[in-house]
Structure formats: structure tokens, C-alpha cells
Amino acid sequence: MAFLRLESITKRFPGCLAVDRLDLDADEGDFVVLLGPSGCGKTTTLRIIAGLEIQTDGQVILGGRDISDVPPERRDMAMVFQNLALYPHMTVFDNIAFYLRNIRRPKDEIRDRVAKAANRVQIGELLDRYPDQLSGGQRQRVALARALVRSPKVFLLDEPLAALDAKLRAGMRSEFKLLHKSLVEEAGGVSGTFIYVTHDQVEALTLGTRIAVMNEGRIAQIASPSDLYRRPRNIFTATFVGSPEMNLLEGKLQRANGDAVFRFRNLEVDAGAKGLAALGRAKEETIPAIMGIRPESIHLVRGETLKALDAEIVTLELLGQSNLLMLKIDDLPLTCLANPDIALRENERIAVRFEAESMHFFDPKTEESLLVDEE
Amino acid sequence: MIFNTISGRRRAKKILVLLVSIVVLLYLLAPIYWVVVSSFQKEIALQDRPPHYFPSAEVFTTNHYYFIFTGVIPPNSTIMLQSMYTMRGTLVYPAIINSIIIASIVTIINVVVGFPAAHIFARYRFFGDRKVFLLLLATRLLPSISIVVAMYILLLRLDLLDTKLALVGIYSAITLPFTIWILRAYFHNIPVEFEEAARLDGCRYIRMMTKVVVPLARPGLIAAAIFAFMASYGEFVFATILTQTIRSQTQTAVLASLSQGMSTSRGMIAAAATLSILPPLLLAIVFRKHILEGLTARLGL
Amino acid sequence: MQSPYERKRFRQTSLFAYRIILPSLVFILFFIAYPLLYSFIVAFKEYKYGVPTGKIIWFQNFIDIFTKSTVAPGFYNSLVVTMKFTLVAVVAVVVISLAIALLINQQFRGSGLIKVALLLPYAIPGAVSAVIWAWIYDPSFGVMNGVLNGLGIIDEYITVAADPRWALWAILFAYVWKFVPYSTFLFAAGLATIPSSVYEAARMDRAGSIRAFFKVTLPLLRPVLQMVLVIQTIFALVMHFGLVFVITQGGPGDATRTLAWLVYVESFTFTRFGRGAAMAIILALIMIVFIYLYLVVLNPERRLKRREAP
Numbered sequence: 001m002a003f004l005r006l007e008s009i010t011k012r013f014p015g016c017l018a019v020d021r022l023d024l025d026a027d028e029g030d031f032v033v034l035l036g037p038s039g040c041g042k043t044t045t046l047r048i049i050a051g052l053e054i055q056t057d058g059q060v061i062l063g064g065r066d067i068s069d070v071p072p073e074r075r076d077m078a079m080v081f082q083n084l085a086l087y088p089h090m091t092v093f094d095n096i097a098f099y100l101r102n103i104r105r106p107k108d109e110i111r112d113r114v115a116k117a118a119n120r121v122q123i124g125e126l127l128d129r130y131p132d133q134l135s136g137g138q139r140q141r142v143a144l145a146r147a148l149v150r151s152p153k154v155f156l157l158d159e160p161l162a163a164l165d166a167k168l169r170a171g172m173r174s175e176f177k178l179l180h181k182s183l184v185e186e187a188g189g190v191s192g193t194f195i196y197v198t199h200d201q202v203e204a205l206t207l208g209t210r211i212a213v214m215n216e217g218r219i220a221q222i223a224s225p226s227d228l229y230r231r232p233r234n235i236f237t238a239t240f241v242g243s244p245e246m247n248l249l250e251g252k253l254q255r256a257n258g259d260a261v262f263r264f265r266n267l268e269v270d271a272g273a274k275g276l277a278a279l280g281r282a283k284e285e286t287i288p289a290i291m292g293i294r295p296e297s298i299h300l301v302r303g304e305t306l307k308a309l310d311a312e313i314v315t316l317e318l319l320g321q322s323n324l325l326m327l328k329i330d331d332l333p334l335t336c337l338a339n340p341d342i343a344l345r346e347n348e349r350i351a352v353r354f355e356a357e358s359m360h361f362f363d364p365k366t367e368e369s370l371l372v373d374e375e
Numbered sequence: 376m377i378f379n380t381i382s383g384r385r386r387a388k389k390i391l392v393l394l395v396s397i398v399v400l401l402y403l404l405a406p407i408y409w410v411v412v413s414s415f416q417k418e419i420a421l422q423d424r425p426p427h428y429f430p431s432a433e434v435f436t437t438n439h440y441y442f443i444f445t446g447v448i449p450p451n452s453t454i455m456l457q458s459m460y461t462m463r464g465t466l467v468y469p470a471i472i473n474s475i476i477i478a479s480i481v482t483i484i485n486v487v488v489g490f491p492a493a494h495i496f497a498r499y500r501f502f503g504d505r506k507v508f509l510l511l512l513a514t515r516l517l518p519s520i521s522i523v524v525a526m527y528i529l530l531l532r533l534d535l536l537d538t539k540l541a542l543v544g545i546y547s548a549i550t551l552p553f554t555i556w557i558l559r560a561y562f563h564n565i566p567v568e569f570e571e572a573a574r575l576d577g578c579r580y581i582r583m584m585t586k587v588v589v590p591l592a593r594p595g596l597i598a599a600a601i602f603a604f605m606a607s608y609g610e611f612v613f614a615t616i617l618t619q620t621i622r623s624q625t626q627t628a629v630l631a632s633l634s635q636g637m638s639t640s641r642g643m644i645a646a647a648a649t650l651s652i653l654p655p656l657l658l659a660i661v662f663r664k665h666i667l668e669g670l671t672a673r674l675g676l
Numbered sequence: 677m678q679s680p681y682e683r684k685r686f687r688q689t690s691l692f693a694y695r696i697i698l699p700s701l702v703f704i705l706f707f708i709a710y711p712l713l714y715s716f717i718v719a720f721k722e723y724k725y726g727v728p729t730g731k732i733i734w735f736q737n738f739i740d741i742f743t744k745s746t747v748a749p750g751f752y753n754s755l756v757v758t759m760k761f762t763l764v765a766v767v768a769v770v771v772i773s774l775a776i777a778l779l780i781n782q783q784f785r786g787s788g789l790i791k792v793a794l795l796l797p798y799a800i801p802g803a804v805s806a807v808i809w810a811w812i813y814d815p816s817f818g819v820m821n822g823v824l825n826g827l828g829i830i831d832e833y834i835t836v837a838a839d840p841r842w843a844l845w846a847i848l849f850a851y852v853w854k855f856v857p858y859s860t861f862l863f864a865a866g867l868a869t870i871p872s873s874v875y876e877a878a879r880m881d882r883a884g885s886i887r888a889f890f891k892v893t894l895p896l897l898r899p900v901l902q903m904v905l906v907i908q909t910i911f912a913l914v915m916h917f918g919l920v921f922v923i924t925q926g927g928p929g930d931a932t933r934t935l936a937w938l939v940y941v942e943s944f945t946f947t948r949f950g951r952g953a954a955m956a957i958i959l960a961l962i963m964i965v966f967i968y969l970y971l972v973v974l975n976p977e978r979r980l981k982r983r984e985a986p
Binding site for chain 2: 710
């Protein structure tokens with residue numbers, strides 16, 4: 001049984017269902033990211049785990065014990081709040097030491113543990129300062145140290161990087177990753193569980209060992225970062241994860257001469273092995289489908305190539321490592337990432353090819369993937 | 376024209392602002408200045424026409440204060456003045472002490488009882504919370520003259536007329552709704568995450584309140600305490616109707632009755648008034664930031 | 677709608693919450709609610725000093741107040757005096773405090789000084805300010821007479837507090853002095869929230885400062901203005917009591933006999949507690965009517981909302 005388990009958690013607020021029968025398992029050493037747009041219930045879920053909110057239904061189970069009725073101060077969980085909530089009237093030292101004092105640890109133990117936690121996040125020299133004398137990044141570290149000093153069973157992090165500017169955020173992100181790695185290594189895999197809430201997919205993909213994509217109170221998909229990106233289970237995950245967003249085309253998947261083709265408008269593209277698999281699974285010759293293809297899987301082809309599609313470049317944005325193209329194929333808008341070495345102009349007509357191995361197929365009604373799930 | 380250029384307009388505006396400021400300052404400060412100055416003037420000088428706006432050394436005296444504090448008619452005073460010093464004047468100092476004692480106890484009650492109650496109203500949803508809060512607000516609007524008659528009869532029956540205890544109870548009841556009201560508004564401006572963090576850091580209610588909530592809400596708490604103190608210190612309707620002797624009389628009651636005496640020394644009344652306003656003025660000046668913030672906290676601006 | 681979990685937690689929270697607010701409630705119930713209830717009982721009785729139980733006469737006290745030839749004229753007169761005082765006091769306080777708030781809002785050097793100066797009348801107990809003003813108004817030695825005489829406005833010292841033409845104005849002047857600061861602080865806080873960009877935009881739109889005041893400042897100050905009106909009306913109806921007590925004792929004649937003063941006289945001079953309590957209830961009702969008028973009738977938004985949501 002998993003270390004931390006949410007069983008059918010439901011939270012209803014007056015006039016709104018925030019969390020809807022949510023199940024989640026997390027093991028010790030796991031770094032689980034709850035990823036989703038604002039208002040999807042991810043912060044509510046975190047607060048229910050912490051005990052700051054009482055669920056309408058379902059259980060929170062920690063180490064085999066139902067803790068649904070245990071007040072937050074006795075759950076042994078540490079939380080880093082979105083606004084950090086550093087006590088402004090306490091020094092950095094007192095902030096970090098507060099928990100240890102509350103559980104009445106001896107003075108020298110407190111001193112050692114605070115020093116260790118502070119050094120771990122490189123704020124050893126700031127212990128005498130007050131929070132309002134610190135920079136944003138330093139405050140971030142203090143909040144982290146406050147959680148680390150406890151070695152809690154569960155670390156809860158609610159958008160901890162949201163308040164930082166883009167540059168600092170990238171730096172802290174990699175530090176989080178290193179920190180988690182070293183904690184797990186030191187503890188031999190039995191360190192606390194991390195639950196991390198964010199709406200930023202880059203944070204989710206870089207930090208999480210497992211990512212739970214949430215939408216309207218439910219988990220749309222829970223998977224490793226690479227699976228999430230390569231094998232989205234539904235349209236929500238497919239479009240929410242990945243930037244620029246995945247292109248979606250509505251049409252039909254058909255068998256033709258033993259191969260699969262995807263027809264949309266009066267155009268046709270090769271659907272490859274994935275198309276065949278979807279057809280095989282449905283046991284039909286032709287099925288309605290939504291085809292999804294990521295911008296980087298649309299390739300420009302020079303000259304007349306077989307099965308290439310005719311497209312027009314509407315706009316062109318230079319992103320540095322690649323060019324972002326807004327294309328129009330028969331009036332359908334598509335985005336495409338192109339090699340910056342290819343010289344292109346706006347309004348130029350070009351030929352493009354869809355990479356068949358990178359296509360995704362979804363049922364237009366249920367919006368679920370038509371491919372066999374590999375889990 | 377002066378108003379057609381930016382610099383001209385600015386100069387005209389500056390002069391206007393200066394003039395209006397002087398008028399406003401005079402209006403606000405002159406009455407206080409005059410009562411303080413009067414309290415240090417010889418009774419005979421107070422009758423001079425025109426009055427001594429800026430008294431010279433020959434009209435200066437501390438006799439009025441001397442009498443108030445000692446009850447001894449200063450040997451150097453005139454026969455006329457001797458008859459004008461009524462013994463009621465000696466009640467001023469004990470009455471101020473009464474007022475301070477009563478107001479201090481009321482303030483402590485407000486802090487100990489009202490502060491946690493305000494926190495509850497700000498942070499928790501519970502059975503009947505809105506109704507109880509509205510009830511509290513409604514009592515704020517009730518004119519004290521409307522219940523003083525009934526209060527008099529009740530206290531008469533309970534044999535609590537003319538006691539400090541009765542005033543402490545009444546003033547607590549009057550000030551608590553206000554304290555709860557402004558502190559609740561104050562809490563709404565403090566993120567709840569500090570308290571949640573304290574919870575997760577292992578604090579139970581009492582420790583969370585003392586270690587986190589009180590320090591965070593301290594400016595608001597100070598403001599609320601000062602409002603409670605000033606309201607109790609200066610209350611007049613209950614004080615004058617429900618007290619009879621110096622056992623419980625507050626400075627407002629003594630001062631009002633003192634000023635009724637037609638032939639009472641005006642200098643002594645001025646000295647009594649000066650002494651009476653000293654405590655709240657000191658508080659107001661020392662804690663002016665807290666008061667100004669507190670006064671506008673519940674605007675929710 | 678709620679699950680057993682939530683119900684249990686709600687019950688626990690409620691129990692806990694009432695344990696904390698109970699002491700406050702006890703004070704208020706015993707020292708405000710109970711006397712208030714009791715004053716209704718007293719108002720229904722022929723309750724005089726020395727007749728401690730009193731005979732229940734139901735609405736006779738109220739009927740007497742409105743119709744009895746020895747009571748009603750004095751009562752109606754007190755209503756007129758109260759209304760006159762309240763109207764003038766509220767308008768004066770609002771206009772003067774708004775003007776001072778606009779002055780402070782200029783943020784010039786010395787505006788801090790005015791703020792501190794405002795705190796002084798605010799902090800001085802009302803009854804003590806009454807003593808101060810009584811001393812200023814003193815017919816023989818008062819500094820007001822001295823100043824007016826020195827300026828050549830009057831030839832002989834006058835007795836404002838004992839002159840039926842001036843007595844109410846004397847009370848009013850002292851009242852305004854005491855209560856302007858509080859409203860000024862509220863207005864100043866309201867003005868401080870109006871961003872200067874709004875004024876800059878108004879200037880670019882060629883609105884003069886007077887036009888900007890009426891078209892920009894006042895509408896944005898509306899919530900504060902409304903609050904000041906409510907508070908000042910409540911104050912003006914009763915907070916003059918100390919001033920009347922010290923400066924005029926309701927006189928001369930009935931020139932300053934307001935309803936609040938009449939309650940006091942009926943109850944404690946003539947010891948007709950029953951009738952006094954009845955008058956006190958009428959005073960409270962007047963106050964409720966005023967608050968209702970301000971909050972509901974004068975507030976078009978609330979009226980709109982009501983119409984939309986039947």
C-alpha cells in the first residue's frame with residue numbers, strides 16, 4: 001500500500017464542486033506534481049492533505065492510517081505556502097526553529113538542526129535577519145528550510161515559485177530538483193513524500209517523478225513526465241501539456257490498402273502504425289477521430305514531395321532556438337516549429353509533412369485517446 | 376493673469392493652502408490652548424478685559440493645581456478666591472484615578488475577551504455567526520440614554536448603584552462590539568496563511584494566538600485598546616447618572632458637576648479640565664499612527 | 677448537502693467558537709440587551725420613584741407623550757430642536773470635515789501637523805470639551821467675548837448660553853469642534869484611495885478643479901460619505917447630551933431641550949421613569965428610521981438589487 005493515499009476525495013463548496021472523487025497514491029521519495037489550470041481543485045486537494053480543509057467525502061490515509069480526522073498540527077506535514085507565510089515578527093532562525101520549539105526539542109538540538117537546514121539551502125549567514133530584510137529568492141529558501149528542518153512525512157508545496165520573477169524561478173527550480181534528489185539519496189529512498197502544486201508545466205515536467213494533471217476537480221491523467229508528453233490519455237492533457245499547444249484536427253481515420261489514413265476536409269495524411277492500432281482497437285474500417293499533432297512534429301518539406309500538404313505561412317515568430325510558424329492549410333490554422341536555419345517569409349507558400357509516428361488520436365465524443373493505454 | 380500659468384497657479388494655491396491651514400489649526404487648538412493657559416492664571420487676572428492671551432509672569436500662578444492636589448487653600452490667595460475653592464475640587468484627582476482604573480480594567484477586558492472573539496468572527500464559520508455578529512453591531516447603534524433609565528432601576532435593585540463594578544461592566548459591554556468590529560476588519564487584512572503555517576508547525580490554538588496572531592495583529596490590538604480606553608475614560612451619560620460619590624465617580628462626572636457651580640473658581644475648573652484631558656491627549660499623541668490606522672481600518676479601503 | 681465529516685467539524689467549530697465569544701456575549705446580554713428589554717417593560721408602566729414595582733398601563737405613556745396637554749407640547753418642541761440640531765450638525769460636520777480632508781490631501785508640509793491637531797479634540801472626552809467651551813462662552817470672563825470685543829464685533833459682553841437666540845448655536849459650535857476630526861479622518865482615508873491618475877485624466881479632459889471635485893471626487897467618495905452620514909446622524913441625535921448638560925441645562929427656556937435631554941429630565945429630575953423610558957424608545961426608533969433612510973432609500977444600488985432579485 002502506498003505511503004500517502006487519497007481515496008475518493010470529494011470537496012464541495014457552496015455552489016461549486018472543487019474536488020470530485022479524486023484518488024491518488026504517493027510513495028516515500030515520490031515527487032508528485034499536481035498540475036492544472038487555476039480553479040481545477042489542486043490547491044484544495046493540497047489543503048485537504050494538510051488538514052486545513054475538511055473533505056466532504058473520502059479518506060486521507062498516511063502510512064496505513066486514516067488521518068481524515070487528525071488536526072493539521074498533528075499530521076506531521078510541512079507546507080510551503082504560495083505567499084510563503086514567513087512570520088514577519090520572527091528572525092530567520094526563529095522562523096525555522098518554530099516547529100522544533102513547539103515540540104519542545106532541546107536548545108542545542110534546535111541550533112544544530114536549524115543550522116543544517118539553513119546551510120542546505122545556503123542561507124546560513126542570514127539567520128539573524130527578519131523576512132522583510134530578505135530578497136524574494138532568499139525568502140523562498142527560508143520557507144524551504146522551515147519545511148526541511150522538520151524531516152516531515154509529507155512536504156506540501158503550493159505554487160512555491162509563483163512569486164518569483166522568471167529568471168529566479170528557473171534557478172530555484174533546478175535547486176528544488178537537486179534538493180529532492182539529495183534528500184532521497186541520503187534517506188535511501190524513505191524520505192518524505194513531496195506533493196507540489198503548480199500551474200506551470202515546465203516546473204511540473206522538470207521536477208515531478210509523477211505528474212497528476214487536474215481538470216475540474218478530477219485527475220485527467222497521472223503519469224511520468226515523459227509519458228505525459230508522449231502518450232496523453234485525453235485531449236485535455238494533450239493540449240495542457242506542451243508548449244506551444246498541440247494542434248487538433250477533426251476528421252476520419254480510415255483503412256486504405258492495408259494502411260491507415262487520416263482524412264480531414266478533402267485532405268489526407270498517412271496515419272502510420274498508430275492509426276492502424278486505433279482502428280484495430282475499434283475493430284472498424286472507418287471511425288471519426290480528432291488527430292493531435294505537436295508543432296515540432298510538423299516538418300517543412302522543400303519541393304514537391306509525395307503526400308506533402310500545401311500550406312501558407314501567416315505569421316512568423318523568432319523564438320531563438322526555433323521559429324514558430326502560424327500556418328494555414330485550407331483555412332485550418334496550425335502552429336509549427338521550424339528549424340531557424342531555413343529562411344522563410346510571411347505569406348510564403350510551403351509544403352509540410354506530418355510525422356505519422358507522433359500523431360495522437362482521440363474520440364471526438366469522449367475526448368479520450370483511441371490508442372491502447374500502455375500503463 | 377496669475378491663474379493662467381502653472382507657476383502662478385501653484386503660488387496662488389500655496390498661499391490659499393497656508394491661509395486655510397492657519398484657520399483650521401487655530402480652530403482646533405485655540406480652545407485647548409485657552410483652557411491650559413487659564414489654568415495657570417490668577418483668578419483675578421481671568422476677569423481682566425481684554426483677557427491675557429499670552430499671560431505674563433505677574434498673572435502666573437499654580438495655586439489652582441495646588442488646591443486640587445492638596446485640598447489646602449494656598450496661603451497667598453485672596454479672600455475672594457478662598458471662597459471660590461469648593462472642596463469638590465479636591466475630588467478631581469481621585470476621580471481621574473477612578474477613571475483611569477475603570478478604563479484600564481475595561482481595556483484589559485477588551486483585549487482578553489474581545490480580541491479572541493474578533494479573531495473567531497474573522498476566521499471561522501460557525502452556527503449563527505452572521506446573526507450574532509449583526510446583534511453585536513446593532514448594540515453599537517443603541518443610544519446609551521435609551522437604556523440608562525432601565526439600567527438605573529436595575530442597578531438600584533442589585534444594590535450596584537455608585538460602584539466601579541457597574542461602570543466596568545457597562546463600559547465593557549459598550550466597547551466590546553466596537554473592538555470586535557474593528558479587529559475583525561483588521562484580521563481580514565492579515566493573510567490566514569500565517570495561522571495555517573503555525574498550525575502545521577504544531578501549534579494548538581493558544582500557542583498559535585500568543586506566538587503568531589497577537590504579534591501580527593499588534594498594531595490593530597493597540598488601536599482597539601486605546602479606543603476602548605478613551606471611550607471608557609470619557610463616557611459621560613452613565614457616569615453622571617449611575618454614580619453619586621467619589622467611590623465610583625469618574626472625572627467627567629466630577630468635572631461636569633464642578634462646572635455647574637456659579638461661584639466656583641474658574642481657574643480651578645480650567646486646571647481640573649487640563650488634568651482631565653492629559654491622559655487621553657498623551658495616549659493620542661504617542662499612539663497617533665495606531666489610532667489613525669485603526670479609525671479607518673473598518674472602512675475596508 | 678453537508679457530509680457527516682463536515683457536519684461533525686462544523687459542530688466542533690461552533691462549540692469552540694461559542695466558548696471563545698461567550699464572555700463578550702455575556703457582557704452585552706447582561707449590560708445592554710437585558711436593560712433594553714427592561715426599558716420596554718418600564719415604558720409600559722406608571723413607574724415613579726418611590727413606586728418601585730409600578731403599575732402596568734401599556735401604551736398610556738406613549739399616548740401621553742403625543743397627546744397629553746402637559747407633556748406633548750414640550751415633547752414636540754424637543755423634536756423640533758433635535759431635528760434642527762441634527763440637520764445643521766450633520767451638514768456642518770460633513771462640509772467642514774470634507775474641506776479639511778481635501779486640505780490634508782494636498783500633502784504639503786504641515787499637513788501632518790493638522791492631523792495631530794485633529795487628534796486632540798477627538799481625544800478629549802465630550803463632557804470635558806463641554807467644560808472647555810462653557811468656559812470660553814462665559815458671559816463675564818469668556819475668551820470668546822474678549823476676542824469678539826477686541827475685534828470690535830460686539831460692544832458689550834454677551835451671554836450666548838443664556839440667550840435663546842444663540843444657545844443652540846453655542847452647543848452646535850462646540851459639537852462641531854469635537855466631531856469634525858473623526859469624519860475628517862474617514863474622508864482623508866477615502867481620498868487617499870483615489871489614485872492621482874484619475875485626476876490627471878480629468879485634467880487632460882479639461883475638467884477644472886471644481887468640476888473634477890463634483891464629477892470625480894464626490895462619486896468615488898460615496899461609500900465613505902454614506903458612512904459618515906450614518907455615523908454623524910447617530911452621533912448628533914445623542915452625543916450633544918454632555919454639552920447640553922454642562923453648558924445650558926436645556927435652557928434658556930426650552931431652547932436647547934433636545935429629546936435626549938428631555939429623557940434625562942423626565943427620568944431623573946421628575947423621576948417619571950416610565951415616561952422617560954418611553955421617550956428613550958422613541959429616540960431609538962428615530963435613529964433606526966434615519967439609518968434605514970440612509971442605507972436603503974439613499975442607496976440606488978441596493979434598490980436596484982432588490983428589484984432584480986425578487
